[in-house]
Amino acid sequence: MNISAILQSSQRAFPVGAPILELDSISLRFGGVKALTNISFNVLEHEVRAIIGPNGAGKSSMLNVINGVYVPQEGSITLRGERLAGMKPTDAAKLGIARTFQNIALFKGMSVLDNIMAGRNLRMHASFLEVALQLPRARREEAESREAVEEIIEFLEIEHIRKTPVSRLPYGLQKRVELGRALAAEPKILLLDEPMAGMNIEEKQDMCRFILDVNDHYGTTIVLIEHDMGVVMDISDRVVVLDYGKKIGDGTPEEVRSDQNVIDAYLGVPH
Amino acid sequence: MLDFWFFLEVLVGGLLSGTMYALVALGFVLIYKASSVFNFAQGAMVFFAVLSFVGFMELGLPFWAALPVTVGLMILVGMGTERFVLRPLVNQSEDTLLMATIGLAFVIEGVAQLAWGVDVRRLDLGIRDEPINWVMDKTGMLVSQLDVTAAAVAGIMVAALALLFSHTKVGRGLRAVADDHAAALSIGIPLKHIWMLVWATAGVVALVAGMLWGARSGVQFALVWVALKALPVLIIGGFTSVPGVILAGLIVGAVEKLGEVFIGPFFGGGIEGWAPYMLAVLFLLIRPEGLFGEKIIRRV
Numbered sequence: 051m052n053i054s055a056i057l058q059s060s061q062r063a064f065p066v067g068a069p070i071l072e073l074d075s076i077s078l079r080f081g082g083v084k085a086l087t088n089i090s091f092n093v094l095e096h097e098v099r100a101i102i103g104p105n106g107a108g109k110s111s112m113l114n115v116i117n118g119v120y121v122p123q124e125g126s127i128t129l130r131g132e133r134l135a136g137m138k139p140t141d142a143a144k145l146g147i148a149r150t151f152q153n154i155a156l157f158k159g160m161s162v163l164d165n166i167m168a169g170r171n172l173r174m175h176a177s178f179l180e181v182a183l184q185l186p187r188a189r190r191e192e193a194e195s196r197e198a199v200e201e202i203i204e205f206l207e208i209e210h211i212r213k214t215p216v217s218r219l220p221y222g223l224q225k226r227v228e229l230g231r232a233l234a235a236e237p238k239i240l241l242l243d244e245p246m247a248g249m250n251i252e253e254k255q256d257m258c259r260f261i262l263d264v265n266d267h268y269g270t271t272i273v274l275i276e277h278d279m280g281v282v283m284d285i286s287d288r289v290v291v292l293d294y295g296k297k298i299g300d301g302t303p304e305e306v307r308s309d310q311n312v313i314d315a316y317l318g319v320p321h
Numbered sequence: 322m323l324d325f326w327f328f329l330e331v332l333v334g335g336l337l338s339g340t341m342y343a344l345v346a347l348g349f350v351l352i353y354k355a356s357s358v359f360n361f362a363q364g365a366m367v368f369f370a371v372l373s374f375v376g377f378m379e380l381g382l383p384f385w386a387a388l389p390v391t392v393g394l395m396i397l398v399g400m401g402t403e404r405f406v407l408r409p410l411v412n413q414s415e416d417t418l419l420m421a422t423i424g425l426a427f428v429i430e431g432v433a434q435l436a437w438g439v440d441v442r443r444l445d446l447g448i449r450d451e452p453i454n455w456v457m458d459k460t461g462m463l464v465s466q467l468d469v470t471a472a473a474v475a476g477i478m479v480a481a482l483a484l485l486f487s488h489t490k491v492g493r494g495l496r497a498v499a500d501d502h503a504a505a506l507s508i509g510i511p512l513k514h515i516w517m518l519v520w521a522t523a524g525v526v527a528l529v530a531g532m533l534w535g536a537r538s539g540v541q542f543a544l545v546w547v548a549l550k551a552l553p554v555l556i557i558g559g560f561t562s563v564p565g566v567i568l569a570g571l572i573v574g575a576v577e578k579l580g581e582v583f584i585g586p587f588f589g590g591g592i593e594g595w596a597p598y599m600l601a602v603l604f605l606l607i608r609p610e611g612l613f614g615e616k617i618i619r620r621v
């Protein structure tokens with residue numbers, strides 16, 4: 051199955067639109083260590099945007115900046131024309147930015163269903179008292195969320211493991227559940243931190259299919275980090291390449307693939 | 322020959338006090354689950370809560386008014402603890418947090434006695450510590466009204482909290498925070514709110530526990546040591562498991578009463594005080610994570 055062929059041939063339900071997220075001259079330092087230096091790029095609505103680069107290039111730092119885990123010393127982040135300053139992860143979540151983690155960060159003690167239900171947190175507004183007393187709003191929201199979560203479970207084809215504690219699942223399925231938890235928040239932008247890391251070919255293909263399906267079905271804008279160039283090139287609309295915390299390439303997969311700087315970074319330069 | 326009704330009477334007595342152990346232990350579990358803090362001050366909170374309740378009644382407040390006032394006070398104490406003691410220590414080791422709660426225990430005990438004095442007080446809930454007549458007539462068993470009422474209240478409270486924390490948004494939030502901070506934040510669960518919530522809940526649990534114990538044994542400083550009763554319950558049930566502490570509370574209650582009556586005589590009596598700890602030590606040897614606790618796997 052050639053994924054790029056599918057991507058190109060299929061009519062997209064949500065065509066790529068105007069910039070939804072703009073990063074301008076982002077610099078991030080930890081003490082004297084420069085993690086990111088003067089990085090600018092944008093993400094278009096409904097686009098699949100990849101950030102690639104060798105180990106230690108600053109990819110995860112970049113994602114953590116977008117997610118509010120790190121606040122960059124310089125530069126600005128603009129979401130839908132609104133500048134975000136001093137954003138925290140919970141703020142990012144409220145603004146419709148959901149994410150997955152490089153080393154799966156599921157709630158280990160909970161079932162698949164509860165994990166994805168937890169992802170609905172911001173879609174449920176009942177207060178502690180309403181929940182404790184099981185007042186109508188709390189019950190209604192619980193039922194609505196359950197419905198939404200069932201839809202996601204079906205979408206990700208994990209019906210059979212609904213009640214299984216996540217810690218008992220194989221790696222590939224755990225990654226899928228984590229994707230489900232992120233989707234449960236109905237995000238505008240989905241950040242995926244190495245969604246294919248540590249997977250075998252089959253699992254990688256499954257994950258690629260789900261990422262494209264999410265984009266196509268929900269219209270979610272996707273920003274994904276990958277270490278492995280091959281897969282990403284197939285599913286991304288545009289690619290940013292980082293190396294040593296600097297941007298060395300930006301463009302369509304074809305452009306990036308033939309860029310000399312990128313080739314040098316990945317294959318090394320003869321001395 | 323073992324008298325069946327007598328055995329049952331002892332067992333029932335044990336299970337009834339067991340529900341109250343479970344209630345005290347629940348206060349620990351809530352906080353430990355959400356924030357990995359072993360709250361040494363839980364016993365002090367029990368003492369402070371019921372002493373304040375009695376204090377408000379002495380000031381002339383009727384029962385129905387003193388109760389919500391004290392609940393409010395305990396919520397404030399719980400939230401204040403989170404804000405001023407634990408939040409400044411965020412990301413510190415569990416040992417540091419434990420030490421902080423030991424300090425907190427002294428402060429709370431001190432403030433309680435400073436505010437309300439050191440006298441032993443009576444708390445009358447209007448239920449007498451007398452056997453229920455019809456049970457005595459039918460079976461010859463002596464089952465105290467107060468014990469049954471206290472166990473019922475504790476049981477309802479434990480069940481309600483167990484349901485709240487297993488099947489609702491609040492419960493998922495709590496467990497999410499307990500499992501993974503970064504992931505909880507990424508789906509918009511604010512750690513601070515959850516922590517305040519569990520501390521406030523633990524405060525209210527402390528009040529209920531204090532009232533039930535205080536009604537039986539008087540409101541006095543010794544209530545602080547009620548928390549020690551919770552320790553074997555926690556070890557047996559697992560520090561992170563609500564169903565675990567319920568079951569363990571019942572086990573501890575039954576073991577100490579049955580042990581006292583049926584095994585005690587071989588040791589010259591008085592084993593009630595240490596039998597639960599022996600059981601806890603056995604558990605530590607055989608199943609250190611407790612009945613339902615999470616298996617501890619550490620890379621060394």
